[in-house]
Amino acid sequence: MGSQKRGFKSYLLDAAKLLFVIVVFVFLYKSGKLDLNALSVALAKPGYVVISLFLTFLAMLISVERWRTLLRAVDISVDMKPALNLTLIGSFFNVVFPGAVGGDIVKAYYLARGQQNKAALVTTVVFDRVLGLYTMIFVAAVAGAVAAMFATSGEAPAWWNSSTKALVMFIAALFVAANLGALIFLERRISESRFVNRVISALPMQDKIRKIHAATKSIGRQSGHTIYAFFLSLLSQLALYGSIWILAAALNITGLSVGQYFFVLPVCLLINSIPVSPGGLGVGEMAFGAVFALFASNKGVELAVLYHAVSFALALGLGGLVYLVFSRRDNLVSITHMQKLAEQEEDN
Template identity: 25%
Template sequence: MSSRKILNNILKVVVSCLAVYYVVSRIDIAEIMEKVRSADLLLLLAALAAYTISQLAASFRLRNLFNLVPITITQKENIKLYWLGLFYNLFLPGGVGGDGFKVYLLGKYKKSNLKTVIGAILSDRVSGLSIIVILLLVFIPMLDYNIPFKNLAWVAIPLVAAAFYLFLYIVNKKLLPAFPRVMGWAICVQMLQMLSAVLILASLHIDARHMYDAYLFLFFLSAIAGSLPITLGGIGARELVFLWGAQYLGVNEGSAIALSLLFYTASAITALPGIIYTIKPAAILKES
C-alpha cells in the first residue's frame, strides 16, 4: 500500500473518531443503551433477516450487470464474491476495499477486462444511490419541515432515473439493456432495507408512527453520508446525520441514534460470514 493510501486511511480514521466523539458528547448514552436493551428481540431478528435478504437481492442486481460485460460467473460464485466484498467493505479502511478485490479476482481468474468490470461494479453502486435519492424525494413532501419547493420534489424523480440511464450510456453502452432489471432489483434492495429500519423502529417501541417518515428520511440520508469516502466505512458520518437531522425534524435523538447503531449491527452481522472467503479467495472463482 502506498504512503498516500496509508495517509488517506489514517485521515478517515481520524474523521470517524472525531465524528463519533462529537455525537457521543451530545447524546445520553445511558438512554440509548436502555433503548437497545429493551428492544424487542424478535423484531430485531426480523430486521436482520430483511437486511440479509436485501444483500442477496443486491447480488442478483450486480450479476445482471456482469452478464452484459460479459463475465461468465455462476450465481453461487457471485454470492460468495459479493459476501467477500461485504466483509472487506465493512471491516477494512477505505469503504471500497471489497469492490477493488472483486475487480482483481475477476480480472485474474475470469480474464475480464478491468475497465468493464469496474464500470459494472460502479454502475451497481450508482443504481443503489439513484433509488436512495428517489426515496428521499418521495419523503420530502411528507416532512413537517419548511423546505423550499418541497411539494415539487416528486417532479425530479424521472430526472434521477434518466441520469442513471445516461450514466450507463457513458460508462458502457453494453449495460443499457440491464437498466429496467437493475432498477427493479435496486428498488427491491432499498425496500427491504427500509423494512429493516421500520422493524428496528418498531422494536424500540416508538409510538410516534406519524414521525416514521422523518426517521426514514434520515435513514436514507445517512446512507448517502455513509457512502462518502471521508470516514472509515461510514462510521460517524451516519450518526452525525441522525443527530443533526433529529434536531431539525423534531424526532427523538436517542431513538434516531439507536436506529443507526442497530442497523449498523445488522449490516456487520450479515457481512461477518464473508470472513470465510478471505482464507482462500481465489477458490471462489474457477479459472477459465
C-alpha cells in the same frame, strides 16, 4: 521508496478516519445525543435484532442478483454462490480495510481474471454501486414529491417546514442531476455525441474512460436488463428500510409515518455512503441524528448505531468467515495481494 510513501499516506489517512470516528462519538456522547441506555433497551430485544439481520442479509442477496443482472447485460455469466461470496468478502474489506483496498476492487479483480472484457466487468461493479445510490435518490424524491403535493393542496403534513422543504428541494435537484447524468451515459445519441467525445478527450486516463464509457453504453442498450436491475434495486432498498424500521421499533421510535420513513431513510443512507469513514461510522450517526431531529425524533443517533452494528456484524461475521475460506484456497484474495493491487491502481 514510492510504495513506502504511498503506504505511509494510506496508514495516515486510515488513522485520520479512525480519529474522526472517535471524535464524533465522543462529541455525541458528551452532548447527550447518544443515549447508551436506549441502546441497551433495544439490544435487550433479540427478536428485533434477528429480524433486522435477516432483512439486511435479504437486501444483500437481492443486490447480488442485481449485480448478476448487470453482468448478463455485458454477456458475463456468474452463478449466485460465487457472486454472493465475493460480495461478502467485499463487505469484509470495506469494514476492516476502508482505505484503498475496497470491496469493489476485490469483486472486480477476482472476476476479471481470465476475462477478455475486463473494462465491461469493472463497469458493472461501478454501475451497480451507482444504481444503488440512484435508487435511494429516486425513493426520497418520490416521497418528497408526494409530501409537496399535499402541501400545495393545503393539507401540508405536520413536519413540512422551511428546513424539510429545503431538504426536499435539494433531493429534487439531485434527482434531476442524476437523471441528466444517466442520459449522458446511457442515451445512445447523447453518449455518442461530439460534445461527450470532446469531454472524454480532455480527461486524464481517457483510454480507460472510453472503455468504461463503451461498456456503459452496452449496458444501456440492454434496456430489459437495466429495468430489471432497477426493480431489484427497489426491492433491495425496501428490505433494507424494513431492517432499519425494525430497529427503530426496538428503540420505540413511533412518531414517524411510513411515508416519512421513505423520505428520511434514503436521505440518511445517502449521507452515510459518503466515503469519509469505515462503513459510514460517525457520518451516519450525525446524519441520522440531524435528519430525524427535523421530524421531532431524538433517537436518530441510536438508530444509526444499531444499523451499523447489524451491518458490521454481517460483514465481520459472515464476510470474515467466507474470506477465511477463500484466502486458504486462493492466495490472490489475500489482504497483502489486494494491498499491492490497490497500489498498482494508484500508479495507473
